[in-house]
Amino acid sequence: MNNQNMIKFENISVVVQGVIHPDITKLTLLSIRKFLPNSKIILSTWNGSEITGLEFDQLVLNQDPGGFNHTNLNKAKCNNVNRLILSSLNGIKAAKTKYVMKLRTDFLLTGNTFLNFFDRYNLTDPNFALFKHKVLACSYFSRNPKKINLAYHPSDIAFFGLKLDLLDLFDINLMPKSDEFYIFENGEWQRKYAPEQYIFISFLRKKGVNVSFSNQFPITKKQIKLTEKYFTSNFIFLEWRFFNLKPPKKLKLYRELDHFSCITYIEWKKLYYKHVIQKPNKFVGFDFERIKLNLVLKYYKLLKIIAKFITFFIFGKNNKKLRKKIRKKITGN
Structure with a gap:
């Protein structure tokens, strides 16, 4: 049990979702057993997956909805947003506990002190708070719309929150093909939204928020402000070290747009004091993560x-x- 916020581990379900990685997923599950003992591990993966030797409490097998492949592009990544939505949603539905953590099958847990952040920034702007309680999310790869043309883009790597909030977030329609193959220009198909955007924008619209935005048009100052307000009243962005997460090697490799356009924990905290506490000039700490990123x-x-x-x-x-x-x-x- 975490003595600081009194969240009992037995009241937590960890939904480990996605494809099985033979060399990693076993370690993922063991790391949860080590750092969240007595929590319920729900493995949500695909029909026909090899699960021999894996440590979990409950298995959810899903019919693979497939991904979107851009066959006209060289070395294009497959858009797995519908796989993410389906495996996350069905795993969360299976949970019987008050709290749920959503984790990918290729991340390791390195501790449990992330729980100390859950009740740390509880104040919200009621006009923008859509969850019952703020949700912990990753700083990587939550995008700063001032640095890149991506509004409403929280990271989808890991979440921790109330079951009812995570269920609300993922209980959305799957992305239609028309959103992925939205506009054809310069010999390439452009998507309307990035996967992370699609999830959050779908959630916002479900809540009655009028979101008029697509990535093909420059972000306006109003959209930047709205993004910041929704981020600070619904999420707490934590860097991997604060979230006690060890990413796979491929995500440790720095990419110019992937890493440097993210919102660090201190940057999120500054936005929190600006939009929620109404103290925009308050010093909230040295941003060592941004210093490191700038040097890199x-x-x-x-x-x-x-x-x-x-x-x-x-x-x-x-x-x-x-x-x-x-x-x-x-x-x-």
């Missing part, structure tokens, strides 16, 4: 310049595709 970004940009110089020196003006391929290998982007 400077290193990345320097590496990119060096990579461009090296490839141009070796290959000259010709072989543009080859130069670009080698630069990506050098920079990791």
Whole structure:
């Protein structure tokens, strides 16, 4: 039991959702047993999955709704938003406890002190609070709409909150194909919303919020302000170290847009004091995460310049595709 906020572990269900990763998912489940003993582990995955040797309390098998593949693009990622919605929703429905944690099958739990944040920032703007209680969510990859053209984009990696709130969040329609293949321009299909946006915007609309926005148009100041207000009255964004999460290796690799456009815990806290407490100038702490990210970004940009110089020196003006391929290998982007 956590002595600071008195949430008993037996009142928590952990919904581990998604595809089974042979080398990781077993460790994911064991980490939950270690740090949330007596909690209920609900594994929500797909029919036909290999589950031999996995440690869980309840199994939810789902019919795979499939993903959206952009066959005309090179090395395109599959959009698995409907898989996320379905496996999360059915896993949460199976929970019998007051609290639910939603976790991917490729993340490890490293502690339980994240529970201390659950009641730390309880004040809300009643005009924007849609949950019964704020939900813990990941700082990575909750987007800052001032840095990237993505409004209403909280991370979907992990959540902790009241069961009824998480059920409310995921009890939405699956994304239609028309939203994924929304506009064809420059030889590529553009989606209307990113997966994370689709989930949150669908939830907002279900709650009667009039959201008029798509990624094909620049974000307005009003949309930025609304995004910040909904974020600060419904979520608490925690970096992985505060959420006690260990990401898979692929998410540790820094990507210019993926990591640097995220809202850090301190940045969320500043927004909380600005929009909820009405103290926009209050000092809320040093943002060491942003300092680290800025240093990494400077290193990345320097590496990119060096990579461009090296490839141009070796290959000259010709072989543009080859130069670009080698630069990506050098920079990791």
